[in-house]
Amino acid sequence: MDNLKLAEILFPNLSLTVDDIEAKYPQRQLAPGAMVTRLAPSPTGFIHLGNLYGAYADMKLANQSGGVFYLRIEDTDEKREVPGAVEEIINGLKYFGVDFDEGALIDGEKGAYGPYRQSARKELYQVYARELVKKGLAYPCFCTEEDLAEIRNQQEAQKEQTGYYGRWARDRFLTMEQIEKNLAEGKPWVLRFKAMVQDGETVGLVDGIRGPLVLPANNMDFVVLKATGLPTYHFAHVVDDHLMGTTHLLRGEEWLSTLPMHLALFAAMGWEHPLYCHTAHLMKKEGEGRRKLSKRKDPELGLNYYRSLGYHPLAVKEYLLTILNSNYEEWRLEHPTAADSEFEFTVDKMGRSGALFDLEKLNDISQTIFLQLTAEEIYEFVLSWAKEYDTAYAQILTDHADMAKKAFDIGRSGNKPRKDLVYGAQIAKFSAYIFPETFEITDSYPAEVSKEDCVTILREYLQGYAYEDDNDAWFGKVRLLAQELGYAAKPKDFKKNPDQYKGHVGHVSGVIRIALTGRTNSPDLWEVQQILGVEEVARRVNNAIAALN
């Protein structure tokens, strides 16, 4: 077989040569140790937590080493492409704090190693595919779907490994005449890699996360170029990551089993492969078992889920970081306020087994994230969330900006701050008590207090209420009132002698709390009243009295 001639017949119209390309994509001039990483999603749907998880790792690796983090769009499958997906990927990632040094943009791109959309790199792949043919390492295959199904059936019947390989690789043995004839007849063809391995041969490499790995060498004559002339993932990955100078390649563990193909390709091209790092999948608990989080079944996998609920992007990032690197949480404990960029991220501390997504932990982290924001920042964040997902609440926040900010800030100072705020939707519900439009009495009065006493307490309380009182003076009055009505001034006294009292001051203030906030659970009452103002306090107490009668 004349490989050079075959290459010429298969690729007659390429304008570029290998030298042209190598000249256009020189090795990157970076400091030693600088890592080049990438995110390479395919525009087939929404971006999910898994993408974000990987993106943070890639970004940290590049940033902390003075390297480059770029975005490449893997759009070689025209059938599955979803319109607008690229925009959604970029915007979605940006919202959660992922920025790229170079790569695809919504319109166009930036960086010298483009194009960053694989569909625009068709000729590049073909030039290298032609090289493969020249070396006798690739050949055209004219098999139809039916032909392949037939091969598979036979293999299954004979209990042999399925696939296109060895003696089953029908078109591997085509003569030049047969190929020319097929071509002349206009038969569609794909280009297959010609696997050259002995039975039982293995390949070894060191994975950044999993350590040394020994895998069976690839024996499949897999497809390198589809009938459309576009490459498969395997070929595109090898060509692109070589040309774009990727040094550390993070990807999901689903690629582990096709890794030998990629290794074979790198070897065939005579290129060095990047350091592969195969990450574990995020899992989901289902019944007794666990399974990979799935795009279809699990809305919480979509980034949009967290965004629509109003989780702060920093909270999502912080949470993902804790499951990304096993020693991050410990570091965070020692550096509670440091920027996460100060944490040195290492690939070998990434988990080998899939983590279950833990919403409760996210909530916990989310609470402490809000603690670090100012009331102003919280307000801005919640408002921008509400504008998109809860317009009624957005209107209220706009109308009562000052009130909202003060309410968000209650009890957050000092060294034992409250952690009331978790995420947008929760905040909307939690803060409802403060605004006149949403205030309503939803909880019931303490069972220890009779209806008559409730009325008495509220009447007397309102009479004695003075806006100028400080917190201590205010509560002193409540204590006094409690005592006058036969309630213990201190809960401890009541606990010791429950028969001597109707209840204790907590029950009395509970009545006031219900009247003022509508709930048994509210931030500090004195502060709430400072925000509401005398008139509103009086209005709410009077309404409560009226409702009791």
Add this chain to the structure above:
RNA sequence: GGCUCGUUGGUCAAGUGGUUAAGACGCCACCCUCUCACGGUGGAAUCAGGGGUUCAAUUCCCCUACGAGCUACCA
């Protein structure tokens, strides 16, 4: 089915040929306390199972079970 990867409390996990097997979230109890929180103290709870190797195995090897992934002209 074949191949590959994985398995430490409920969850995230540290860790090592000899440890009282960290820590975090959650849970429970108590303390603090005007509620709820926050905070503090304490507690329950883990090396999937079985074989080896070894003086000694959670750690090394093998098998089994379970989970996951791949087995496309998808990525």
